[in-house]
Amino acid sequence: MRIDLHTHSTASDGTDTPAELVRGAAAAGLDIVALTDHDTTRGHAEAIAALPEGLTLVTGAELSCALDGVSLHLLAYLFDPDEPELLRERELVRDDRVPRARAMVGKLRELGVPVEWDRVARIAGDGSVGRPHIATALVELGVVPTVSDAFTPQWIADGGRAHVAKHELDPFTAVRLVKAAGGVAVLAHPAAAKRGRTLPESAFAELAGAGLDGIEVDHAEHDALTRERLRALAGDLGLLTTGSSDYHGSRKEVRLGEYTTDPEIYGEITRRATGAFPVPGAGGRRS
Template sequence: MIQRVDLHTHSTASDGQYRPAELVRLAQKAGIECLALTDHDTIDGLSEAVRAGEETGITVLRGIELGASEDRHLHIVGLGLREDCPEMQALCQKLKDSRDERKYRIAAFLEEKGVGIPLSEVEELAKGGVVARPHFAQVLLRHGFVSSTREAFDRYLDTSEYKRIERYKADAVSCISVIHASGGKAVLAHPCQLHYEPERLEELVRRLKEQAGLDALECYYPEHTPEMVRNYLDLAHRYDLHVSAGSDFHGEKVHADRPLCPVSVETDWLLAET
């Protein structure tokens, strides 16, 4: 079955702008037939999103996005998780505990840089969800320390100095294993962000396929040029991977350059057991 999909989106359950139900309604307006909610390190928003999907007639897949320990830009998206997935719940709790502790270190780091901001304001912006770097970026912008959230990352939150503020992450093989144990399919997200040479990227794909059974590659993504898309489609074909597509939508206040973007792809591999 070919459907218009967006299989990589975020809500207020992590660092997105819109509540899960609001996101689903926006997806309906955008002409999306199959939507995956893939919040960072949490599955808290999935039940709300699924209910909204039932109300609007959109197929909503339970998903997640996990950062892997090998590289800060190596992310694994899980799609089609079961409603009852204790393995994923346990991992999410461990990740949440680590993020909760890290927020104090981020606040202290920014204070050292002369851009101290109220942590309570950052927490309020997170609306009870996972506190993440985009929340700090938005508060830095609100207080006039930067002229854009992109500048907040470039100057403070995505620098070599910032790397010392680490949190717990599972390795990529473990991420895939937990996704599979939770009934889902594992996707290597936005390969362009790794900035790997073709040979290194292919070696990563080969390793994740052979060692963990990687299911798919996110070939369609806002930052992928037409040439990149062709190369990623070829790579997926060589390693018998399914083709995924996602906008990485967070909302216009968070990432204005990543609107919801339906792409027509085959979805039988995702819907067979959902």
């Protein structure tokens, strides 16, 4: 059984529509895929409507958080999307995305980059605008060769010359809200150092004590030694370990199913969740 628990669609900063994503997941030989767009569940209905037979969808979201100036992401699985407190916080984060992105465009222009807001808005389309859309604009303009190259101190990495902070949840609050909504909380790519500062190991223990369920260990931005260290840390703290692609379509080189989650871990995630249930595919036809 092949399980990928972290993907993005055009509902946030991926390049595949939700329907294209689930069809691509089936074509890639996945049995289970999670749709975890940034701070939104807007893509779930379309994904469910197009879900191929034989593929199961795990509904979720990737929540934007920060702790002591360190940005981090929390993967929330199978929570009740209508739970009022968590919904309100997701909306606050989403509502801050446009003014933040506009401010980053302004900083880039001050640095001599001829980027226009209309270009970024076109790239984002109907999705929640974010840094990957700005990075794509920089690629189109020939400023950087790849999206990843925009996430540096020179450009839009955390603390970079054109970076602007956004509204982010306290991760302890985020874990509490996810759990209260019946969901399961997993820390996304916690050692992806190229994105900026990462959490100290002491914070993992504190989050585990607050109800964190797991750590995303097998990820493209974790090398072998990092994965080994995180797996040992998770074992010490009694946390689940997941693996996933963090697929963004053509915006990143990683492929669907490039990293996967052990079926026993997936089973434990579904046992813990009470806010929603995995959705089995019906050949793209819902009754």
